[in-house]
Amino acid sequence: MNTLLLAMGDSPGIYLGWGVFTIQLGNLIIILTMLALFGLALVLPFPGSGGRK
Amino acid sequence: MTQDERLDREPDVHTWTGRARVWMLKKLPPDKLLPEDQPSYVASWIYVFGMGAIGSLLIVIASGVILSLNGPNWYHISALGHFVNSLHLWSVELMFLTMVVHLWGKFWMASWRGGRALTWITGVGSFAVSIVAAFTGYLLQTNFDSQWIAFEGKDALNASGIGAWFNVSNLGQMFMWHVTLLPLAVGAIVVLHVVLVRMRGVVPPIDAAATDSQLTGVPATATEPTEAKVN
Known part of the structure; x- marks a missing residue:
C-alpha cells in the first residue's frame, strides 16, 4: 500500500x-x-430566501 | 443625536488611547463589527465563497499548527501524520478554489464601487501573499517534486533580482518563511480585509447601488425593496 502511495506521489x-x-x-x-x-x-436559490424581497 | 455626534461631545478625550477609541467607534461601531442581519441581496450563494475561503484558512492554520508541533519526521512517516499533512494540502486547495470563485463573483459585480477600493486591494493582496505561502509549502515536501519546483522557481527569482536573498533552494529559509512570516502576513491582511468589509458593508448588486444604505448612511425603509433585511 505504502509503495503504491509512494509511486503515485512520484508520478507526473x-x-x-x-x-x-x-x-x-x-x-x-x-x-x-x-x-x-x-x-x-x-x-440556485439560496435556502431561506424564498418569499423575501 | 447620532452616535457620531455623541462621540464628538465625549468630554475626557485627551490621550492617544482615548482618541483612538473614539476614532475606532466612529469607523467601526460594534453593531457594524458584529451585525445582527445583512441586506437582502446577501441571501445568494455567490456571497458564500468569501466565508468558504476563511473557513478553509482556519483549517489550514489549525492543521499547520499540528504539523509544526510534531515535525517532519512525524508527518512523513506516521499514518496520522500523513493524514494531517494531506488535510493541510487539501484545505489549501479548497481555500484557493473558494477564493477564486469569490474573486470572480466580486469582479463581475465590480465590488470596488462605493469607496471599497481598499477592500478590493486587500483582497488582491491576500491572494498574492497566499500564492507565495502555497509556493513555499510546495518547497517543503522534501521530495523530487519540491526539488524540481525549487530549481525551476530559482531561475525566475534570480531573473527578478531577489534570488540572492529569497533563496528557494535554502530549505531552512523557506521553512521559516512558510511557518512564521507568511502565515502572519496572510492572517493580518485577511483580518484587515474582513474589517474593511464590515466598515464599508457588503457590496450591493450593480442595479441596487442607488439604494445602498450602508454607503449613503440613509436608514433602510420599507419603500426600498433591496434593503429588506435578512434575519
Whole structure:
C-alpha cells in the first residue's frame, strides 16, 4: 500500500493536450469545478430566501 | 443625536488611547463589527465563497499548527501524520478554489464601487501573499517534486533580482518563511480585509447601488425593496 502511495506521489500525473495547449488532468478538474460552482451560485436559490424581497 | 455626534461631545478625550477609541467607534461601531442581519441581496450563494475561503484558512492554520508541533519526521512517516499533512494540502486547495470563485463573483459585480477600493486591494493582496505561502509549502515536501519546483522557481527569482536573498533552494529559509512570516502576513491582511468589509458593508448588486444604505448612511425603509433585511 505504502509503495503504491509512494509511486503515485512520484508520478507526473495525466496530461491532456490539444495542439500547443497542455494541461494536467487535476488542474483541469479544479478549473471546471470552479466554473461549475460559479454558475450554480448564480442560478440556485439560496435556502431561506424564498418569499423575501 | 447620532452616535457620531455623541462621540464628538465625549468630554475626557485627551490621550492617544482615548482618541483612538473614539476614532475606532466612529469607523467601526460594534453593531457594524458584529451585525445582527445583512441586506437582502446577501441571501445568494455567490456571497458564500468569501466565508468558504476563511473557513478553509482556519483549517489550514489549525492543521499547520499540528504539523509544526510534531515535525517532519512525524508527518512523513506516521499514518496520522500523513493524514494531517494531506488535510493541510487539501484545505489549501479548497481555500484557493473558494477564493477564486469569490474573486470572480466580486469582479463581475465590480465590488470596488462605493469607496471599497481598499477592500478590493486587500483582497488582491491576500491572494498574492497566499500564492507565495502555497509556493513555499510546495518547497517543503522534501521530495523530487519540491526539488524540481525549487530549481525551476530559482531561475525566475534570480531573473527578478531577489534570488540572492529569497533563496528557494535554502530549505531552512523557506521553512521559516512558510511557518512564521507568511502565515502572519496572510492572517493580518485577511483580518484587515474582513474589517474593511464590515466598515464599508457588503457590496450591493450593480442595479441596487442607488439604494445602498450602508454607503449613503440613509436608514433602510420599507419603500426600498433591496434593503429588506435578512434575519
